[in-house]
Amino acid sequence: MDLVVVGIVVVYLLGMLAVGWWSARTISDNDDFMVAGRRLGPLMLAATLAATEVGGGSSLGVSEKAYGSWGLSAAWYVLAMAITFVVLAWVAPHLRSTMVRTVPEGLRLRYGRANGLLGVLILILPMVGLTAIQLMASATVLSVMTGMNYSAAVVVVTVVVTVYSVMGGLWSVTLTDAVQWFFIVVGSVLVIPYALELGGGWDQVTQDLPSEKLSPTEGMGWKTIVSLTVMYIASFSVGQESMQRYFGARDERAARLGSIYAALFYGLYAFVPALIDVIAFGLVQHGHLDATMIEANGARYVLPTMAAAVLPSAVVGLLFAGLISATMSSADSNLLAAGSIFANDIYRTEMRPEATDAQVLRVTRWTMVVVALFSLGVALLDLDDMVNVLMFSFSLRAGGVFV
Numbered sequence: 001m002d003l004v005v006v007g008i009v010v011v012y013l014l015g016m017l018a019v020g021w022w023s024a025r026t027i028s029d030n031d032d033f034m035v036a037g038r039r040l041g042p043l044m045l046a047a048t049l050a051a052t053e054v055g056g057g058s059s060l061g062v063s064e065k066a067y068g069s070w071g072l073s074a075a076w077y078v079l080a081m082a083i084t085f086v087v088l089a090w091v092a093p094h095l096r097s098t099m100v101r102t103v104p105e106g107l108r109l110r111y112g113r114a115n116g117l118l119g120v121l122i123l124i125l126p127m128v129g130l131t132a133i134q135l136m137a138s139a140t141v142l143s144v145m146t147g148m149n150y151s152a153a154v155v156v157v158t159v160v161v162t163v164y165s166v167m168g169g170l171w172s173v174t175l176t177d178a179v180q181w182f183f184i185v186v187g188s189v190l191v192i193p194y195a196l197e198l199g200g201g202w203d204q205v206t207q208d209l210p211s212e213k214l215s216p217t218e219g220m221g222w223k224t225i226v227s228l229t230v231m232y233i234a235s236f237s238v239g240q241e242s243m244q245r246y247f248g249a250r251d252e253r254a255a256r257l258g259s260i261y262a263a264l265f266y267g268l269y270a271f272v273p274a275l276i277d278v279i280a281f282g283l284v285q286h287g288h289l290d291a292t293m294i295e296a297n298g299a300r301y302v303l304p305t306m307a308a309a310v311l312p313s314a315v316v317g318l319l320f321a322g323l324i325s326a327t328m329s330s331a332d333s334n335l336l337a338a339g340s341i342f343a344n345d346i347y348r349t350e351m352r353p354e355a356t357d358a359q360v361l362r363v364t365r366w367t368m369v370v371v372a373l374f375s376l377g378v379a380l381l382d383l384d385d386m387v388n389v390l391m392f393s394f395s396l397r398a399g400g401v402f403v
Helices: 003-024 030-038 042-053 057-067 071-088 092-097 103-111 113-146 150-199 202-206 222-236 240-247 252-269 271-285 292-297 299-310 313-351 357-379 386-402
Strands: none
Touching (some): 003 150, 003 313, 030 150, 042 150, 042 240, 042 252, 042 313, 057 071, 057 271, 071 271, 092 240, 092 252, 103 113, 103 313, 113 299, 113 313, 150 252, 150 271, 150 313, 150 357, 222 386, 240 252, 240 313, 271 299, 313 357
């Protein structure tokens, strides 16, 4: 256990809790908690959109696929998101102008009570799976970093992300997302030069690698790339965790610009995790990296294993904080989305129309805790393929609410 690495990550986790505590002091009503008082400007909106969707699937999940059969084409898992947010930029102003708090509320107002209730069911169910994947990814990093038992790591991560999310709502989540996006990008980018130096440069690392590993499209294939893009557009355009950001935008212009900036962020980041794991594959093939842990625990351990092997302690700490950031930034959004939907569209609409803001806020927070516990149970199962679980959850949402 490297105490420098552990120290950096512990300070980071405590910082996230501090942000949650500070944000809680600014919460006065449901608009503050669910849509951040509708005060998000373009850059804050872009940062929280980017950090929300770049989670376990886009970091460790892409690593798993890039190390496996997808190779460099795994970048399309993130590039498809960039395309999606360009498309969403055209509808973002309309989304902001609705002045709703949740997607089911919009469905109910436009299409009636039955469709609103159907939206609640289809949108809440995937949140457990989506949150669980992020908890799994965070726990993977924490267990590699500290040697902690995987189950204990899942519990630690679940407690931290639940506490700061429940305290501060969307404003807390947005502030932590801005910090997390910085850690995600900087921590990941720093791996590349150190890994290439270990392997003797790009030419040496990629020597004798199969051509499909280095192709930007061949590993994944155009059929999957197009399908992924269509699924993202359908899923994100009705996903509460992304739509909640547009609802919280300062105005219609901020919503559109934030979406465009988020697409740019995705485009710049897309090839980073895929490139890292193509390099890792080359290092293993040429004997520069011990593949024992990767082989024993699965390809999702590629990135943290390589980082621990090639980076100085301080940089490893930064990267691990970035990886945990990537997953926590998605988990907190999913918890907030589930809590907002249940409290706004079941409790206040169907169960207690006369409920006060304080009562709705309390139900929102308790729902987040319950979803976190269910997600913890799924995460403890330690499922093998993160990306497939994510794609199933996205498809359920796309095939239901979007249609």
